[in-house]
Amino acid sequence: MASIPPTPLPALLVVGATRPDLTSQVSNQGILPAYADKFAQRLHDAEIAATVSPTEAHADLERLGEEFALAVLTNGLPDWQRGKLAASDLDSYFNAVVTSFDVGAHKPDPEPFREVERRIDADGYAMIGDSDDDVDGAEAAGWESLRYDGGRLGDVPA
Known part of the structure; x- marks a missing residue:
C-alpha cells in the first residue's frame, strides 16, 4: 500500500503544468501509479465543483462585452481554468482564453499578454x-492595468 505523501498535495497544483504532469507528480509522492490518474481527476473535479462565480459576474461580463472583446489570461492549468469557466457558464463571454502553460511563460512575463494580442x-x-503578476505583466506589455480586489465592476472608477 502506498504511504501518505510526505508533502502537502495541494502544492502539486501549482507546480503541475498539465494533467499528465500532475499525475506523474502524484505518483512521485508515493501514490501508486495505478491510482495517480484517478487521484488527479478527483482533484480536478473537486476544484471545478468548488468554483463559485459572483452572481453579478454574468451582468458585468455582458456589459463589458458590449463594448470590448474580452479574454481570460491566467497562470492556471489549461483544462482546469476552462473547466471552471464552463462550470460557471462564463465561457461564452470570452473571445479568447490564454493560459501561461499554453504560451510557455507565466505572468508577469509579457509573453502571455502578447498571445492575447495575437x-x-x-x-x-x-x-x-487581482494580483501583482497581473498588473506588473500588463505594464511590462504596455497595457493599461487596474487592480481589482473584489466588489462589483460598477464600483470601479472609469
Whole structure:
C-alpha cells in the first residue's frame, strides 16, 4: 500500500503544468501509479465543483462585452481554468482564453499578454487583475492595468 505523501498535495497544483504532469507528480509522492490518474481527476473535479462565480459576474461580463472583446489570461492549468469557466457558464463571454502553460511563460512575463494580442486585434489593451503578476505583466506589455480586489465592476472608477 502506498504511504501518505510526505508533502502537502495541494502544492502539486501549482507546480503541475498539465494533467499528465500532475499525475506523474502524484505518483512521485508515493501514490501508486495505478491510482495517480484517478487521484488527479478527483482533484480536478473537486476544484471545478468548488468554483463559485459572483452572481453579478454574468451582468458585468455582458456589459463589458458590449463594448470590448474580452479574454481570460491566467497562470492556471489549461483544462482546469476552462473547466471552471464552463462550470460557471462564463465561457461564452470570452473571445479568447490564454493560459501561461499554453504560451510557455507565466505572468508577469509579457509573453502571455502578447498571445492575447495575437488572438484579439484591438487598438489598445487593458488588464483587470487581482494580483501583482497581473498588473506588473500588463505594464511590462504596455497595457493599461487596474487592480481589482473584489466588489462589483460598477464600483470601479472609469
